[in-house]
Amino acid sequence: MAQQLSFDLPAKPAHGREDFFVSSANAQAVALIDTWESWPARKLVLYGPPGAGKTHLAHVWSAQSGATIIPAGDLVQADIPALARGHVAVEDCETIAGQTPAETALFHLHNLTLAEGHSLLLTAHAAPNHWTLALPDLASRMQGTPAVELDLPDDMLLTAILAKLFDDRQLTPAPDVIPYLVRRIDRSFEAARQVVALLDTAALSRKRALTRPFARDMLDNAGL
Template sequence: MAKQLNFDLPVRAALGREDFFVSPANALALGLVDSWPNWTSGKLVISGPAGSGKSHLVHVWAKVSGARIVAAADLTEADVPDLARTPVAVEDVHLIPDDPAAQTALFHLHNLTLAEGNTLLLTGIGAPPQWGLSLPDLLSRMQGAPVAVMDDPDDMLLMAVMAKQFGDRQLMPSPDTMAYLVKHMDRSFSAAALVVKALDNVSLSEKRPITRALAKRVLEGE
């Protein structure tokens, strides 16, 4: 059977507070975010594996606090004075261990934001000592921040995360398909994202609904 060509269409992620599924794996992180603006030292680090919902929590906080969001790799010293005027979130700090300019910019952003009486939220995979930062002054500032850890998913969270990812793609697998996936796939947020994308691609190319049989094929690597 001829397969339909498919394209990587943009996925519209739902990032509202009402879209964030709370479980024991992320409840502490959510609680610490909700405790704003009463953060110790005016800053907080959210640490967790890829796909665990760090960026979602950042957007939840930004809506409440009026913060701006910037990727650590995009930071420049020229941006610092403007960004420090409001609360600010810096995402994926673990990606800049080999970028001295970005580390220097983050160091100055940290200092100026707090000096202006604003708050700073940072995210990364692993705790700050694992980020490989080479600027000693920046590393000491990061190690001085409270850390909200997002753990690996339990069954309910993994199913909720996948349901959200399918929903972002406007797909709705049956409940038995979801249960099958959670039982048989690798138990990680990154695996969930890969499985959802693969099922979306196969479903689109073959013009088939996402069923348990299709899920079995994808997980077995056909």
């Protein structure tokens, strides 16, 4: 039985391609990232719930293509012509809906990047037709962008996500902890993150090993 205790170390997310577990929930998205040079429109939207792997895949694509990654909210202050000289990944695109300067910046980045012969990856929680963009020309371009959804995790993917989250925090739970959590927690990426953070903090404060009885008690106490 694992006896490793939690230490006060920051989580260090691993964003390499080898760290991304492929299942039926995300296989189509991964295949499109792996074949990005063949995108017919040279652009793609990745969308799905928080923690679905959008940022991870953006980093995978950046490593493959040399792309710059930028949050949509930072576009107003960005040098758009300089960004457009290479491939670009823009994250959380729906968060700028209704913000005219940011929408205008994304519109120009979209046009300049493609005009320069480069590719554009965009991430969001929802498909582009749900972004409620105010700029009609931007809305039409986004809605015309090929999009792929990352689904909520199946058992296999949730198991891999939990294992990765524990590893990011340099924790080693007992072998029966992750199977127990897969059966117990909500089937979402956000729930997996919250539970691992809870167990990390609890194990540190109580100086306890991450066993199934300990995990059960902590989830019961938290009402999860």
